[in-house]
Structure formats: structure tokens, C-alpha cells
Amino acid sequence: MTDNVLIHLNNVTKHFEDDGRKVPVLKDIDLDVQRGEFLMLLGPSGSGKSTLLRLLSGLEKPDSGTLHMGVTSHSFVFQDFALFPWLTVAENIGFGLKMKGRSESEITAVVKDLVSEMGLDGFLHAYPRELSGGMKQRVGIARALAMSPEVMFLDEPFSALDTFTEVKLRLEVLKIWETRKITMVMVTHSVEEALFMADRIAVFSERPATISNIVKNPFPRPRNVHSAEFVRKVEEISNLVE
Amino acid sequence: MYMVKKYVRIYKRRVHVLWTFLIVLLPFLFVFFVGAISTAQKMSFVGDLLASTVRLFIAYTISLFIAVILGITLSRGRVGAFMLPVFDVLQSFPTFAMLPLAVSFFGPSETTVVIFLIITVVWPMLFAIISSQKLIKTAWDEAATIYGATGWRRIVYFALPVAGPGIVTGSIVGLGEGWEAVVGAEIIVGIRAHGLGGFFNGYSQSGHVVFYGVMALLLFIFAMNHLLWLPFLERSHKMLTE
Numbered sequence: 001m002t003d004n005v006l007i008h009l010n011n012v013t014k015h016f017e018d019d020g021r022k023v024p025v026l027k028d029i030d031l032d033v034q035r036g037e038f039l040m041l042l043g044p045s046g047s048g049k050s051t052l053l054r055l056l057s058g059l060e061k062p063d064s065g066t067l068h069m070g071v072t073s074h075s076f077v078f079q080d081f082a083l084f085p086w087l088t089v090a091e092n093i094g095f096g097l098k099m100k101g102r103s104e105s106e107i108t109a110v111v112k113d114l115v116s117e118m119g120l121d122g123f124l125h126a127y128p129r130e131l132s133g134g135m136k137q138r139v140g141i142a143r144a145l146a147m148s149p150e151v152m153f154l155d156e157p158f159s160a161l162d163t164f165t166e167v168k169l170r171l172e173v174l175k176i177w178e179t180r181k182i183t184m185v186m187v188t189h190s191v192e193e194a195l196f197m198a199d200r201i202a203v204f205s206e207r208p209a210t211i212s213n214i215v216k217n218p219f220p221r222p223r224n225v226h227s228a229e230f231v232r233k234v235e236e237i238s239n240l241v242e
Numbered sequence: 243m244y245m246v247k248k249y250v251r252i253y254k255r256r257v258h259v260l261w262t263f264l265i266v267l268l269p270f271l272f273v274f275f276v277g278a279i280s281t282a283q284k285m286s287f288v289g290d291l292l293a294s295t296v297r298l299f300i301a302y303t304i305s306l307f308i309a310v311i312l313g314i315t316l317s318r319g320r321v322g323a324f325m326l327p328v329f330d331v332l333q334s335f336p337t338f339a340m341l342p343l344a345v346s347f348f349g350p351s352e353t354t355v356v357i358f359l360i361i362t363v364v365w366p367m368l369f370a371i372i373s374s375q376k377l378i379k380t381a382w383d384e385a386a387t388i389y390g391a392t393g394w395r396r397i398v399y400f401a402l403p404v405a406g407p408g409i410v411t412g413s414i415v416g417l418g419e420g421w422e423a424v425v426g427a428e429i430i431v432g433i434r435a436h437g438l439g440g441f442f443n444g445y446s447q448s449g450h451v452v453f454y455g456v457m458a459l460l461l462f463i464f465a466m467n468h469l470l471w472l473p474f475l476e477r478s479h480k481m482l483t484e
Contacts, residue, residue: 048246059384076388082381086403086481096389098399129483 005070006151006183007033007056012065014051018144022206025051029034029065029164031202032212033151033185038177041187043204044241050079050155052209053164057153058183079155081136083128083143090106090124093142114142141169145176154186158193172198174221191237195230196223203240210221213240251273268461291462293436299357302417308364309412313371314401326372328453333365336475343429352435355427356408363421367412371406374408375401394429406478414471 014026025048030031033056054060055067057076075096083092091098093114115124119136119197128136137157144152157173158166174197177184188194188209194201195217203213215237224230316322341358348354386400422451428439443452 039259054384058389059387074388076385078381078385080381081484082379082385083484084385084400084403085484086406095391095399099390099392101395147389156248 001235004035005032006035007031007071008066008068009055010066012055012062012067014055015063026055027208027210029211031070033183034200036181036183037199038184038186038197040198040201041136041185041204042191042201042237042241043189043195044206044211045189047204048209049189049204053144053153053155053185053187071150073147073149074151074153075147075149076139077140077144077152077157079156080160081133081140082130083136083139085128088125088127089120089131089139092128092139095143096147111148114145117145118142132165133161137161137169138155141173141176145180149182151183151185154184156187156189170239171218174199191234191241192225195219195234195237196225201237201238249453251352253257256353258321268465287458290434290438291459294428297418297437298359298363298424301356302413302420305360305364305367305416306409306413308360309367310402310405310409313368313408314375314397314405317372317375329365329368333369338430339362339393340428350431350433352433354431355424355433357435358427358431358447359420359423363420364415366415367409367420370408370412370415371405372408374405378404403481406481407475410471410475410478412477414467417466418463421459437469442475
């Protein structure tokens with residue numbers, strides 16, 4: 001594993017148990033996650049992208065193969081936010097630091113900065129049930145950033161949002177990636193989103209999933225989604241997914 | 243700034259508190275009224291009711307402690323999977339059958355009654371808490387794991403808030419069974435101190451006194467539920483609303 005490779009997967013396989021039956025989900029996955037890159041896992045629904053993300057984040061263990069993590073800290077942004085409803089916005093953001101036993105003053109300082117950065121001013125003591133979907137995901141992202149992660153895993157973070165909020169948050173996540181130099185690994189089923197955000201796109205086949213292609217994004221940033229080349233590339237990758 | 247002081251706001255307005263206290267006063271007014279028109283000594287009933295309430299309260303507090311610790315620690319893992327069927331068998335055991343054995347060990351004392359009450363109250367509480375832990379949303383569980391919630395911090399900041407509705411529901415059912423058990427246990431054990439068992443046993447030949455006593459007890463239980471448990475139940479469910 002070279003210095004530039006943060007996570008290395010070799011021949012990774014994963015099954016799930018269903019009524020005593022072994023259902024293969026991932027098969028022979030080989031993948032490197034490079035330091036500082038924006039890697040997208042793209043595939044049809046149920047192809048095992050989220051399972052791979054859970055393997056990478058340590059929530060699941062592979063059945064066979066090797067997974068090397070050269071990462072000291074990582075965090076996760078969930079599709080359905082996964083905020084703790086009994087905690088306020090501030091307490092949700094500071095949850096990870098609290099679990100690490102950090103002092104109240106340190107947590108307060110980190111939370112204050114993130115609340116301002118994520119546009120959550122005025123909602124510090126609000127509960128998740130009082131927030132819109134977009135606001136909830138901002139809290140989810142702020143909670144992830146509070147850990148100062150080397151790698152951030154994002155599991156379809158915009159799929160529960162309306163189109164307007166989705167477009168806005170995409171840009172904000174890209175800004176965070178550019179300014180904080182965090183390695184990001186994100187799951188999506190939208191080819192357009194993958195091509196707009198990622199440096200590399202790992203295309204999944206149907207179950208049991210293998211990585212059928214790894215596409216290097218040819219477009220410089222910022223990307224124009226309306227350009228003819230972009231639209232052609234979207235079509236080309238869509239054919240790979242199907 | 244990070245943490246705000248939290249109070250359990252279970253009453254909507256001051257008028258709500260006043261009405262609830264009035265309802266609690268009702269059984270006592272009822273007892274004085276009954277005392278005035280019957281041969282029962284009114285102060286005797288109040289003393290008996292208070293003595294039984296104290297025994298039940300002590301048993302409830304110990305049961306709560308046992309149920310929370312066991313419910314949270316044994317709701318998952320191999321030990322939990324092994325213990326759950328064992329608990330299921332134990333809770334089905336007719337507790338009154340144990341009473342003569344308990345009397346031979348501890349004598350006809352208040353300790354015997356309290357131990358018997360613990361055995362009665364603890365099961366519904368334990369199973370309600372185990373159920374609340376098993377129904378934890380996967381995403382919350384994963385978020386707690388990703389953000390480093392382990393050991394006592396996981397119990398205090400994650401498992402306990404999630405157990406809230408289970409604790410309240412278990413308390414309502416457990417205390418309901420406890421009221422029934424306290425009267426029976428006091429009669430069978432035959433303790434000489436004050437208690438509802440002694441009251442009902444003593445007036446067993448005066449049907450109307452027993453009837454008034456039962457009515458007063460029902461009013462008292464209804465008042466406690468209205469004052470404490472129903473607002474807590476509402477509050478605990480609201481805490482988990484996303």
C-alpha cells in the first residue's frame with residue numbers, strides 16, 4: 001500500500017444471511033481509495049454500494065479478502081440523517097467529541113464554528129423534529145465534520161431531499177471537500193451527480209456486485225452539466241451501469 | 243452554550259398542574275367521606291395506603307435499577323440471546339407460589355413483601371426495556387457506533403434515552419401488577435404493620451367498607467397515572483420523534 005493510498009481492498013467478498021440462506025452481496029472487490037480524492041460508488045439500487053461503504057467505515061466486516069485502512073479518523077453522513085431526536089442541534093453536532101471525552105469548552109468552540117459554517121445559526125438549541133430535511137442533513141454533515149475526519153463516507157446524502165436543496169447541498173459538500181482537503185467516498189445512483197462531483201467513479205454491476213469499471217472523470221472543475229460533452233459522458237456511463 | 247439545562251416539561255400549563263393535584267386529592271377526600279359514613283376508621287385506611295405505597299415504591303425503585311441494567315446490557319450479544327428465553331421462563335413462573343418459601347427464609351416481614359413485589363414488578367419493566375432496545379433504528383445504532391459511543395457513555399447518552407418509552411410503559415404495567423400483588427402479599431405474609439392487605443383482611447366481614455376501600459384505591463391509582471405516568475409517556479414518545 002503506497003502513501004497515497006488510504007484504503008486498500010483486495011478480493012473482498014460479503015454475504016448476508018436470509019432465513020439461513022447465504023445471499024452474496026459483494027464479490028471479488030478490488031479498490032484503492034486515494035488520499036484527497038472524491039470517489040463515487042455508482043450502481044443500480046440494491047447492488048451493494050452501501051454495503052461496501054459500511055465495510056469501508058468498519059460497520060461491517062468482510063467475509064473474505066483483505067481490507068487495509070490507513071486512516072486514523074473517519075465519519076459518516078447517512079441517507080436518512082440518523083440524527084438523535086432526543087438531542088438538540090448543538091448536542092448532535094458535538095456527539096462524537098463528547099464520546100471522545102473532549103471538554104465542554106472545546107466542544108462548544110467546534111460546534112459554534114460548524115453551526116456558522118453550515119448556515120445553522122439560530123437553530124443551536126432546536127431539536128431535529130423542528131428542522132426541514134435540508135437543515136437535518138446540514139446537521140448530519142456538521143456532525144461528521146466535527147470529528148476532523150481524514151475520510152468522510154457519504155451514503156446517498158441528498159436522496160431524501162427536494163431537488164432545490166439537493167443542488168445547493170451538492171455545491172456545499174464540494175466546497176467543504178475543496179477547502180478542508182478531506183477524502184470523500186460517496187454512494188449514489190445518479191450518474192449526473194457522480195460525474196458532477198467525483199474525481200473517479202467506481203461502477204457496480206448488479207448483485208452479487210463486482211466493480212465493473214472505474215471511470216476517471218475527464219472534466220475540469222467547476223463542471224458544466226449542460227455542456228454537450230458532459231451529457232454525452234453521462235450517457236456513456238449510464239450504458240456501463242445498465 | 244453547547245448544553246442547555248433540560249427540565250421535564252410534562253404539564254402544558256399551571257392550570258394543568260392544579261387540576262392534576264385536585265385529582266390526587268380526590269381519593270383522600272373520598273376516604274374521609276367514607277370514614278364519616280361507615281364503621282371504618284379513616285386514618286387507618288390512609289396509614290395502610292401510605293404503608294403499602296412506600297413498600298411498592300421501594301420495590302419499584304430496585305426493580306427499575308435491575309431492569310435498566312439488565313435490559314440494556316442483555317438486549318444484544320450472545321449472553322443476551324442465551325438469557326432472553328431463560329427470563330421468559332422465569333417470568334412465567336407463578337410468583338405467589340414462591341411466597342411461602344420467601345416467608346420461611348425472611349419471616350413474616352416487610353422485607354418478604356418487598357422482595358415479592360420486586361419479583362412481580364421487574365418482569366414487565368425488563369421486557370419493555372429489552373423491546374425498546376431491540377427496536378432501535380439501525381441508522382441511530384450505526385451513527386452511535388461510528389461516532390464512538392462505547393461503554394458507559396453509550397449507555398448514558400444513547401441506550402438510556404432510547405429506552406425512555408420502554409421504561410415508562412414497563413413502569414405502568416409493572417406498578418399495575420404491583421398494586422394487585424401488594425395486597426395479596428400482605429395478606430398471605432400476614433405482617434403486623436400497616437398495609438392495605440391488613441385493611442382488607444380486617445374488614446373482610448364488612449362488604450361495604452371493602453367496596454369503599456377498593457374504590458379509594460382505584461381513585462388513587464388513577465390519580466397517580468394521571469399525575470405522573472401518562473404525561474411521562476407522552477413526553478418520552480415525543481423525545482424520540484424525528
